[in-house]
Amino acid sequence: MDIRDIAAQAGYGVGTVSRVINGQPNVSEKARKRILAVMAECGYEPNSNARYLKMRSQTPVAVFVMGVGNRLFDDIIGPLQARLAEEDEDIVVTYLDDDATEVRSAIEYQQARHPKAMAFLGGEPRYFAESFHEIEVPCVLVTNSAEGLGFANLSSVTIDNEAAAARAIEHLWERGHRRIGIVGGSRTENNVSAQRLSGAEAALRERGVSFDYERDYEPCSFLERGGYDAAQRLLDRTGDLTAVFALGDVIAFGALRAIADRGLSVPGDISLVGFDDTSFSQFSVPRITTIRQSSALLAERAAEALLAGMRGAAEATHELVPFELVERESVRDL
């Protein structure tokens, strides 16, 4: 069942059929009706490979998700797809292993499939700096800034991670906490956790304390287990912390468990601040004070950047969406 069959059956040429498929104007109402009817009757669907081959560079928007199991990214995909669907754009999502480098994968994907545009959920700036120049289609990096990179086809949307982490520290400080530990992420690279760390360090420095990474910081993966183990190690090592800042809600959730397992209470013995405002912090007992970054907003702005790019915008945009500290039950006054 191809375009020829339906042309024959409708009594028109393939050119005319193609024109009605593509909604072009120069077709008689009669022909359009007849052809539409035949297509519906046969359940005909044009072969997309042939279409894309002809039309060139027209595969659906590709979304690359860095790592599997990141709840925030999962939450972004839905609204992103919804917004793009309003403009009749489909998306195709690919999950990348932690050891894959996103930009290289995207380059291969581009050569092979010619997507209209690409979105990166997460990603390390240094990989972009290295090889993004090989990418020609409009792209957007989500949850990290690409502003410094200066590519005309790479937009970005993120919160200000440094400022957000500083806000978390400020909050703890205002509540009287002076001995604050941090768990989560790693110091390597210019990734989000490193940015949050440096924001926190700067906030502390402003208040006259020099953050001791050896003693008061424990890195870990963005998983509950990571947060659990890291909090245990941190608390084993330091006896005097009154507060812990977890660089992600999943981590905070694990840390909360670890604290409970030590017979301590939150916020009675230890105050806790998370990051992201996922359901973990919203529904846990106690509810966790956290930094909210809106997945809906991130998705919305990313979609707009992509759409602008596809419409031919010459310049990339770099958007900082607002974050917010949401106070709940996990921090007490000292």
Place this chain on the structure above:
Amino acid sequence: MDIRDIAAQAGYGVGTVSRVINGQPNVSEKARKRILAVMAECGYEPNSNARYLKMRSQTPVAVFVMGVGNRLFDDIIGPLQARLAEEDEDIVVTYLDDDATEVRSAIEYQQARHPKAMAFLGGEPRYFAESFHEIEVPCVLVTNSAEGLGFANLSSVTIDNEAAAARAIEHLWERGHRRIGIVGGSRTENNVSAQRLSGAEAALRERGVSFDYERDYEPCSFLERGGYDAAQRLLDRTGDLTAVFALGDVIAFGALRAIADRGLSVPGDISLVGFDDTSFSQFSVPRITTIRQSSALLAERAAEALLAGMRGAAEATHELVPFELVERESVRDL
């Protein structure tokens, strides 16, 4: 940069280049080396639209995810992709709105893109019964059984939801609970929650109690908020429940919060059993007793079914993977 360019540059014909791209044997070592070198140098990647157009029916495996935000599904995608990647099969995932019907979407997708195979993460049997016959490629339904449907190209892998729910009830019963409420899902259709409900009802009936849906059941969506609200309504209405069975861990997590907000304790006042064994139940305070279904195992078996189908297996397989009750801290003896 197409196959002709690299053929010219390597000093061979396009046929030979095509053969090395596809790893066919009848090419001289010399030609292969030279061509590979030129391809690498140019960063050449064959146009997949053209390939798929020629090779017909050869687009990557399509994965349809029912609804956005289902943690279990998110957890299945990773291992599924990993296993398929071992066999050099890529996947392309599409998230479906709650109001889309998965089989119709798949039919359209099939016509347009000719995937090698398709996987459905979730899905309602009645839609499959209605229109799956239009689908020709090997498929697998995950988390629900397609055994009764009798399609030769539709395998399935799931746990026995009825038995699992019955096990949860049995556990509560053995611990002395007689007034058990249930929250989550809905009774309509032959979906998973309806199966769990009917398993629970049967287990109760075996023990001489006829489950009162009006009084002791409260439906809700598989979200924390849903579990929270449903538990509140259920507890408002009934004064004497000693245990609640939540049809999903997310729901249990919300219910746990609701119980705490009523000034009650788990398991002191109310015992709680969840379903899925996600991180919610593993790390919450208290840890929640739940039914474990292994996303890794589900993914693994689904991948095998797909692979078998792509290799030409004539018959579908219907696999029941084991579940397990994992006892934790949310149920007490009465």
Place this chain on the structure above:
DNA sequence: CTGAAAGCGCTTACAG
């Protein structure tokens, strides 16, 4: 408004 024809970038018999 419509049809015939060329061509998108590949793969695969078919000769050699």
Place this chain on the structure above:
DNA sequence: CTGAAAGCGCTTACAG
């Protein structure tokens, strides 16, 4: 082992 040629199912000037 290799090349020339046909054709996968479309779209898009080009004539009419």
